[in-house]
Amino acid sequence: MKGRMNTFAHDVHASEGRWISSLASRGFDGVHVKLVERVTVRFLLVVIASASVSMSALASATEPFEAFLEKHCVGCHGSQEEEGDLRIDRLSRDFKAGLDSHHWAEALDKVNSGEMPPKDQPQPTQDEIAAFVTSLDARLKDGRAARMAARPAVAHYRLSRKEYQNTVYDLLGVRYDPFMPGELNEDTLWRGFERIGSELSLSPSHVDRYYRAADIVLDRAFSATSADARIVRKTAAELRYGGGKIQQETLDRFGIKRPLRFLLFPGRVQNALSSNWFGKTGPEHSGLYRMRLQASGIRPPGGQPAHLSIGTRTGEETVDGLIEFDITAPEDGPQVYEFEVFLEMPTTLHFCVVATDGVDRRGGAAFRNAIASRSYIFTHSSETILLNPNAPQMFDDKGNGIFSTVLLDWIEWEGPLQTEAERSRREGVLPPDDAADEVVPEHLRRFAERAWRRPVMMDELEHYLQSFRVEREAGETAAEAFRIAMQGVLTSRNFVYLVEGDPEPRERLTDWELASRLSYFLWSSMPDDGLFTAAISGQLIGAGLGTEVDRMLTDDRIERFIDDFSRQWLQLHRVGMFPPDKQLYPGYDDWLEASMRAEPVEYFREMFATNQPIDGFLRSDWTMANARLCDFYGLPEPTHSGFQRVSLTPDDHRGGLLTMGAVLGLTSDGTRHRPVHRGVWVSEAIFNKTPPPPPANVDPIEPNPPQSPKATVRQKLAAHAQNASCAACHRGIDPLGFAFDQYDAIGQWRTHERVAAGTGDDPSVDASGVMPDGRPFTDSVEFKRLLLEDRDKVARAFIEHLCTYALRRVLTVDDQDDLHAIENEAKKNDYRIRDIVRAVALSELMRKR
Structure with a gap:
């Protein structure tokens, strides 16, 4: 009976594969074909596996394999208890079908590492562990060939x-x-x-x-219409003063030799580009434009650098920034800033100086209108004779800015730009x-x-x-x-x-398929002529592969990999998902958020470019920061605008990915830090282990009652984790998050946790914990040291993330041998980042279907 059912399922699977292949072999023919999910076959396999579970279990109940499960696993993962939504007694023993291979692989890993059985349960002997691990590993490997053959064609x-x-x-x-x-x-x-x-x-x-x-x-x-590049330049006199003829006469009368400047201040958006500057524009003029401007900044003593945003207007005081940058050049030393940006024409863009210092701008329409009036002439903060004494003051009596402002001399736009290489395509x-x-x-x-x-x-x-x-x-x-x-x-x-x-x-890819897999891995795009030529000549399946991979790693298009992989691996899309409460974190702003999101990417770029060992992801004495992040972290201000490498000391409480504002913020909810979410992130991003989801209807952590002593989030979690259905998962997750309790919801360092309600003083932060394997730590510094002791596991997880990205699929137990080979190759080079990427690109795993 069982044999007939398996034969029938195999025949249905083969027929379905031929049908899908037939559909896929045609173009869309005007109606795109959605790929059909193999529900029928999977249902049949589930039925077959379910029918075989009880028979298999009964037949092998006396085997050491089943005896180990009965003695050490079923008690917590059986009919009486179901921790982590896993029932060992219900897992399929049909390893050729492989329906539960991922669960068995996870069990193998946990027993092999000593995580299971839990420390408070009877422990198996080393001989029992060895026998179980050997048996389970053999069963998984025996079914591998059948599972690989069953993959869709x-x-x-x-x-x-x-x-x-x-x-x-x-x-x-x-x-x-x-x-x-x-x-x-x-x-x-x-x-x-x-x-x-x-x-x-x-x-x-x-x-x-x-x-x-x-x-x-x-x-x-x-395009049927030519759109040749043009250059349009607007001076401050043209932008601000309608040409400035009257204002220039005023300067001449006072004997002032300085030119007119455009004073941009927080609270008002100003025009930065109108399509009609280029004449009549339409969609055919859409493309890449180069923006250059000369400007300097004024900042209040102890305040932040002026930040300029250029984009589409979203409100009276805001724009959706296409170009964002800090202006650190002093008033007497203006700097030329240059950016390239894609513009859909026709369009209109505006300037907006972002208010990051929280200073009262004595705002409102009256203030903005007075400063924007053409009677308010500006050349230099020292030329107070020009300033209308009845207008709101922008500077104190020493010429210091009351808040951050931008002094614009001119702006220039050029486009649409096209290179010869683009036209040649x-x-x-x-x-x-x-x-x-x-x-x-x-x-x-x-x-x-x-x-x-x-x-x-x-x-x-x-x-x-x-x-x-x-x-x-x-x-x-x-x-x-x-x-x-x-x-x-x-x-x-x-x-x-x-x-x-x-x-x-x-089993293996063709040269052409491998060329595409490589190019979309390392360039996020199609193969170039070099890869096409290698594919035509058959060089990719052989010694030519290394030559092509080395060429790709040094091509400018590798920047796409750096941007895309780091952003996806670290889940940076979650930064800003829960905007921080402005009352609790008044210093948090859009530019800080954008800077935070960019820091891990720029850090990965530097790690890759200098081929640093993987240890740098966990601990380092440097980071990549711009002026806004330096101000936020309390670091010395960088020497120029944009991101650059900045040295760190132990007193800065930074270093590596785990203490970056983006990572600490993406695991928070906008009002408080969330140790459990931080632990889950560390588990996923650093160890590539996703904890099981929480049980349904878990009660949230309630705010501190006004009449109760102030309690930390950790103290409340301790009570929550006493729940039997929650305790097992929390043991493995919470310590990974507790290590960073000295950082608040936006990643600021602290020694006490701010608790809004309750009696007594704000409680001290406790960042100590015990790793799942029993090793204790006192804070994030010691926690990072323990992670460095696990660098092989961290490197393995990083390789798995790279392979998931490269292969565009979830890894399975059938990939383990190939992953181990990549790991061995990477270890020879001390787990250096670019070398790891190269090892993945050259691996057998990349060549297999």
Whole structure:
């Protein structure tokens, strides 16, 4: 009976694979096909496994394997108790089906590491542990070949929005922003990763937006209207004083030789760009623009540097910043600042000086209107004779600013910018206007091969060529008809998806598939000509792979990997998810939040560029900071604007990722720190272990009663963790978060926890704890030291995160041998970051389907 059911399930699985492959082998043909989930097969496997569990368990009840489970595991994970939502007695013993392999792998890891059984339970002997671990490991490995053979024949991984953006740029030299409202749908996240294939489905709303995106991309690539770059320069006199003729006469009358300057102050937005400065603009003028301005800043004594935001206006005092930077240049030493930004034309941008010092601006409309009036002339803080004595004061009698302000001399915009390299990507794509129709197929094939990232057979293009012929017969020009065919190529599943595999089962990737996997791993985009050439010649499956990987690691496009991987690995999308309470944290502002979010990325960039050992993620005597972060952390102000390497001392209470404001803030709720969430983050990001979800209907931690003694969050958690259903998980999570109790909800150092209600003084912070394996620590410094003792585990987890990102899927127990090989290779080079990335790129795991 069982054999017949397994044979039937295998036949259904094979038939389904052929059906899916048949669907996937065609283009969308105007109607995009959503990949069908294999619900039927999985249901059958569940039925089969369920039927076999009791029989298998009975047959092997006397085996040492089952005896160990009965003696040491079922008591907490059986019918009487179900800690962590895990029932050992219900796990499938059919290791070839592998339905519960991940649970068995987790059990193997916990027993092998000594985490299970818990310390308060009877402990097995070393011989019993060795026998159990050996037996379970053998069972998992025995089923591996069957599980690998059962994988679907064709694997599809949809491009994320960021990857789509990079790909159309590298394909056609066109800038397109898929994050704009109304463009591509938001990517579904899995533990911060936005490129996991099983999460990125395709719905009808996606299809419509892909057609729209393809239209925009082709419009910009082959615009009928020329949009040559222009330079527009506006001086302070033009921006602020309508040319400044009257104001200049005033300066001449007083004998003042300094030029007019534009005083930008908090509380009012000012015009920074109008589309009409470039004449009549339309969508064809959208693209990359370079902004240059000369400015300096005035800051109050002890205050923060002036911060300028340039973007679209969102309110009377705010803008949605496209360009953000601190202005540290002094009044008498203005500096030229330069940025490049993508602009959708037509558009209007505004300046906004962000109020970060909390000083009363004596605000309101009267204040803003008085300072903005053209009768308020400004050249220099020392020229008080020009200042209207009836207007609100901007400076004290010594010329010190009362709050941070920006002094603007001029601003210049240039664009839309296009490089020769960008234009070259479009050369020869369109057939000549007078080309015969028989020339078109070859042009389309060349374009499709680059877009689909593989060789293309002419019969695959027949549908798109038919569209070309229909358009030509309807009277369209060859160029317009060809654009319809190109749109089909760009909306095909071959472009939108990375396709790995074919109907014939095979273990390894082809050269072309490997080229794409490498390029989307290290560049978040399509292969370049070098990778295409290596794939054509067969060099990737051999000695040429190392040469190509080394080239890719030194290419400028590696910056995409640095930005994308660090952001996803560390779950930085959560920074600012719960905005801090302004009453509790008045110094927190948007620029601080943006700076916090950038710090881990810049830190990873420096670690990668200098090939530092992985220890730096845990502890270091430096960080990457800008002026805003230096002010927040109490560090010496940097020598120039932007992020730079800053030295740390023990008194700074920083160093490594774990004590960065972003990490400490993303695990808080806006009012208080959350040790449990911090512990979960450490478990996931540093050890790649996701704790089980909390039981349903767990009571939240209540605010401190007004008549009770003030209690810390930790003290309240201790009472909560006494609950039997919660205690097991909290033992492994809480210590990882308690280590950082000396940092509040936004990452500020403290010695006492501020408790709003209750009697007595604010309680002292207790950052001590005991690691799950029994090692004690007193604070975050000792906790980091213990993590360094576990550097092999930390390195292994980092490798697993890299492989999840590179393979675009969740790792399984079947990947363990390959992961171990990567780990051994990385250890030879002292776990240096760039070397680890290289080891992953060159690994056997990267070459397998």
